[in-house]
Amino acid sequence: MKGYYGEFGGQYVPEVLMPPLLELEEAMETYLTESSFKAELAELLSDYAGRPTPLTLCPRLSQDLGFNLRLKREDLLFTGAHKINNTLGQALLAKRMGKTELLAETGAGQHGVATATAAARLGLSATIFMGAVDVERQRVNVERMRILGARVEAVEEGTKTLKDAINEALRYWLTNQKTAHYCFGTAAGPHPFPSLVRYFQAIISQEAKEQYLKALGRLPDLVVAAVGGGSNAIGAFSEFIPHKVALVGVEAAGTGEPGCYNSAPLNLGRPGILHGQRSMLLQTPKGQVLPSHSISAGLDYPSVGPEHAHLNAIGRVKYGLASDQEALAAFMALSRSEGILPALEPSHGLAWILANREKIDRGSEVMLCLSGRGDKDLDIVLGNLPLKD
């Protein structure tokens, strides 16, 4: 059924939100296939955002691991993460739809910065909703958004993180739907957002596939990506799904202690409805949404995009776990062995690879989607891992 991935997906929204969702769906059908839209987006991605991103071999880590680890370098994109692939696409679409404002939610601040950037570049105004806890832990990104001209609204409801920011953004969209486009930041939410965000993030695996074929004449054996809402992961997986490539998404186990809060709905949740979609959800036995926790703000979300829930249910993608401490150790490992400071989100992906190294065949080709750079996380890393020298 349209808008569904197996039993997951859908449009569980109040009636008043249906008109802008239908308008968006129509705009996708009209503009995404238009050659002038494609050409304008391709130019923005190459000349402004810095695509194609390299595929970097990690020689020292690979020698230690016994297999080749290559990084798809989304951290080298302008603004420092994969989020700009999606915001430039959606900003361009919003312009075609005659909208004058972008609104967005953000957790780590990366999507907020990427939205503010795309809005500035294309002459749109921007309003960004961010949980008050995230405003505190991602201060630098908040200042970046303000400098770019965006209005940042700190959300004081609930756990004051991404979930609450999305609630507020949806509320704002209800009353401003004529002029505002909701630039959703991940491959989740009501249809058509999961497919729209996948469309713009698929460039990650489209490029990677070409790069593997050019460099090695074959595809990777395994692709690994961290999963928050699921946009970098679906972007890194999509082109490989029809092929014989193993795919692993990595969820945040939080402190990793049993019974403690985590951000791992695929491993530890049950089907439920949140933010307009039916997907896997962290919830109490009575269906109340549980607060999530991860050291990484970008993974701190109690649900996940519906396509991941489906890929998990049919066994096409395996979803592993990495804890806060394992991610911090992986952050240090990549910094010290390759000179690359990863964001804490993809550090979870690397942590899974390091923990599962014995299960990965020697000599195989492994790709990690390095979804962002670590500069935004330095305070958190230093607060948790004080350096001795």
Ligand SMILES: Cc1ncc(COP(=O)(O)O)c(C=O)c1O
């Ligand atoms: C660098 C980075 N990676 C990953 C994520 C997680 O989001 P998603 O699962 O949509 O890729 C975020 C979210 O802010 C991020 O900033």
